[in-house]
Amino acid sequence: xxxxxxxxxxxxxxxxxxxxxxxxxxxxxxxxxxxxxxxxxxxxxxxxxxxxxxxxxxxxxxxxxxxxxxxxxxxxxxxxxxxxxxxxxxxxxxxxxxxxxxxxxxxxxxxxxxxxxxxxxxxxxxxxxxxxxxxxxxxxxxxxxxxxxxxxxxxxxxxxxxxxxxxxxxxxxxxxxxxxxxxxxxxxxxxxxxxxxxxxxxxxxxxxxxxxxxxxxxxxxxxxxxxxxxxxxxxxxxxxxxxxxxxxxxxxxxxxxxxxxxxxxxxxxxxxxxxxxxxxxxxxxxxxxxxxxxxxxxxxxxxxxxxxxxxxxxxxxxxxxxxxxxxxxxxxxxxxx
Numbered sequence: 076x077x078x079x080x081x082x083x084x085x086x087x088x089x090x091x092x093x094x095x096x097x098x099x100x101x102x103x104x105x106x107x108x109x110x111x112x113x114x115x116x117x118x119x120x121x122x123x124x125x126x127x128x129x130x131x132x133x134x135x136x137x138x139x140x141x142x143x144x145x146x147x148x149x150x151x152x153x154x155x156x157x158x159x160x161x162x163x164x165x166x167x168x169x170x171x172x173x174x175x176x177x178x179x180x181x182x183x184x185x186x187x188x189x190x191x192x193x194x195x196x197x198x199x200x201x202x203x204x205x206x207x208x209x210x211x212x213x214x215x216x217x218x219x220x221x222x223x224x225x226x227x228x229x230x231x232x233x234x235x236x237x238x239x240x241x242x243x244x245x246x247x248x249x250x251x252x253x254x255x256x257x258x259x260x261x262x263x264x265x266x267x268x269x270x271x272x273x274x275x276x277x278x279x280x281x282x283x284x285x286x287x288x289x290x291x292x293x294x295x296x297x298x299x300x301x302x303x304x305x306x307x308x309x310x311x312x313x314x315x316x317x318x319x320x321x322x323x324x325x326x327x328x329x330x331x332x333x334x335x336x337x338x339x340x341x342x343x344x345x346x347x348x349x350x351x352x353x354x355x356x357x358x359x360x361x362x363x364x365x366x367x368x369x370x371x372x373x374x375x376x377x378x379x380x381x382x383x384x385x386x387x388x389x390x391x392x393x394x395x396x397x398x399x400x401x402x403x404x405x406x407x408x409x410x411x412x
Contacts, residue, residue: 077411078169079390082132084122087391092134095165095173102153102176103145109167110138110194111390111407113224113397114294114322120394127164134166135390136409140184140193141172150176158184160196160367167194168387170412182364185371191384191408192370192377195225199366199375202229206290206318208362209346212238216287219243219277221307223250223262225380225406226320227292231259232375233366234290242280244273244306246297249402256379265298270306277310285312291319296332304333308341317345380406387411 076094081087097103116135118124140160143153153159153176162180165172174181180200184193207230212218218234220227223245231254235241243254243262254262261280263273278285289307296303311317317338338345369375382405385393393407 076170077387078134078166079136079387080132081120081135084131085120087120087135087394089387089390092169094171097145097147097173099147099149100175100177101147101173102143102150104139104141104159104161104172104174105144106139106141106167106170106172106411107158108140108190108194109136109409109411110197111136111394111397111409112138112198113404113406114226117394117398118294134169136167136169137163138194138197139163139167139172140190140196144171147176152176158186158193160184160193162197162200168390168409168411179360180363182360182367184367188367188371189378191381194408195377195380195406196367196370198226198229199233199370200363201320202226202292203233203366204359204362206230206292206320207233210234210288210290210316210318212288215239217242217281217284218288218290219286219307219310220254220259220290220292221303222292223247223254224292227290228254228257228380228405230290230292232257234288235259236369236374238288240281242277242286244277247401250405253379253405257376265303265306270298270300270302270309273306274309285315286310287312287315289315289317289319291317294320294322301332305337308333308337308343311341311343314342314344317343377406381408383407385409 078092079089119128143157160182163172217240218238220231220243223243231241231243240260243259244265245251246266248264251262251264263276289311383393396404
């Protein structure tokens with residue numbers, strides 16, 4: 076099968092590799108559509124991912140959707156032809172992938188979900204299940220989303236499902252405007268305002284009050300002052316709640332700074348992962364499946380996220396766009412087959 080292989084940091088090749096074979100507990104998926112994770116895929120590409128993807132060579136990508144072609148003899152929870160979306164530990168920019176049938180980061184995709192946005196539903200696990208859902212945002216509360224990349228926009232639109240008001244912050248004007256297009260109540264461009272001005276603007280947009288919840292959706296702080304966390308905590312009310320994405324980047328301490336006294340003074344509750352049973356008594360997999368179903372039901376619309384659709388041959392080009400031309404790209408969809 077054809078696959079996009081990072082042979083070593085900075086070297087990506089489209090090449091023939093062996094099609095995976097399944098064991099009795101696995102399923103084989105023909106990948107219909109995949110998508111670039113702007114942060115992690117570039118971190119892997121350039122050798123700065125910290126943790127489980129820090130090895131070479133490897134097939135790049137982890138956001139995918141496809142059809143089940145083969146089922147192991149011990150598998151009972153899927154059938155041939157099922158369409159799934161998943162976080163793949165074995166690559167996504169390839170024609171086929173094998174995975175254990177009990178892999179938790181996997182959900183069925185209703186056939187009514189348009190093909191071009193199916194793999195984008197994978198973002199719901201990180202942005203919604205692990206960041207927005209744990210905050211349990213109520214209808215009379217305001218959520219502030221810091222970072223409006225694809226994951227931040229996903230956090231924003233899912234927060235909007237329950238929050239009374241959602242406000243966003245980013246350094247990039249395309250992302251600020253995209254948030255407003257998606258129905259976010261207010262969004263501000265940090266590159267055009269000081270941190271103090273942002274905090275005051277957030278309060279004004281929230282009726283003069285600090286926000287109830289902050290969701291941090293940045294892999295690194297790109298502001299010159301490295302003050303994204305301090306700015307967010309300053310906008311948070313006393314005993315407010317903070318959650319955020321977990322993004323594994325080497326030397327992350329050099330990409331952020333934070334005054335812990337601000338958190339202590341605010342007596343903030345900080346949580347970044349979901350308790351397996353959650354406040355609603357649901358497990359993580361069920362919450363992920365419920366969120367994927369909301370896409371099919373039209374409650375979450377990923378269509379405005381898609382700015383590029385490519386085949387494997389253009390992968391290197393669009394990966395570069397994701398980090399060097401942020402005013403041109405939100406989400407790139409890739410068709411490996």
